[in-house]
Amino acid sequence: MKSWLAEERPLTSGYTKPDRVEFKAKADQSSTWVKAYEDVLENITTKRFQVVDARSAGRFRGTEPEPGDDTLPGHFPGAINMPFTSFMDASGKQRGPEDLSRLFQEAGVDPGRPFWVSCGSGVTACHVALAAHLLGHTGPALYDGSWTEWLTGVSRT
Numbered sequence: 001m002k003s004w005l006a007e008e009r010p011l012t013s014g015y016t017k018p019d020r021v022e023f024k025a026k027a028d029q030s031s032t033w034v035k036a037y038e039d040v041l042e043n044i045t046t047k048r049f050q051v052v053d054a055r056s057a058g059r060f061r062g063t064e065p066e067p068g069d070d071t072l073p074g075h076f077p078g079a080i081n082m083p084f085t086s087f088m089d090a091s092g093k094q095r096g097p098e099d100l101s102r103l104f105q106e107a108g109v110d111p112g113r114p115f116w117v118s119c120g121s122g123v124t125a126c127h128v129a130l131a132a133h134l135l136g137h138t139g140p141a142l143y144d145g146s147w148t149e150w151l152t153g154v155s156r157t
Contacts, residue, residue, distance in 0.1 A: 002092075003092070003093065033139065034143075034144055035141050036143075036145065037149055040076060040143055043078075043116075044076065044077050047078060049113070049114050050110065050114070050116070051116045051118055051143070052079070052081075052107070052116070052117050053075050053080065053081050053082070053117075053119060053125075053147070054084040054128050055081070055119050055124070055147065057081055058073070060075045060079070060083075061075075062074040062075075067120070071120075071147070076150050079118065080107050080109055081107070082104070082109070082128055084119065084128065086103055087100065087103065087127045087128070087130075088127075094130065094134070097134060097135060100135055103131070111137060114140070115132075115140045116140055116141045116142065116143050117129050117142055117143070118142075118147065119146050119147065120147050121144075121146050121147075122143070122144030122145065122146045125142055125144075125146065128140065
């Protein structure tokens with residue numbers, strides 16, 4: 001809203017009732033776009049994919065607590081940290097392609113290799129996926145269970 005106001009975009013105090021439409025989502029269960037615990041476990045051995053974790057550096061390194069009561073900080077082996085906040089400028093807008101490219105390069109992400117994105121619960125990882133898309137990457141997969149699922153899976157084994 002702050003940017004909307006700063007750009008002097010139109011506002012109204014009236015209410016407009018949206019038209020009702022029906023939407024049926026269809027999930028492609030065979031999709032390679034979403035990864036599961038077992039995929040990440042296998043990748044630790046094969047190292048076929050790069051895994052980019054969008055959590056803060058402190059949560060990734062284990063020096064800051066996770067937001068959940070029983071969730072331990074840290075990361076799974078081989079993950080690369082790119083905090084989602086680094087993809088936004090001071091106003092909260094997405095950075096431009098030049099900055100995004102530099103961020104991937106500085107983090108050590110090889111744009112020629114496929115990668116997955118992860119975070120604490122699968123939400124902020126989408127910032128990394130969007131940045132990759134804006135740079136023309138053909139689509140990183142999302143480990144939507146992310147760190148929360150990883151800890152649960154590891155404790156089962």
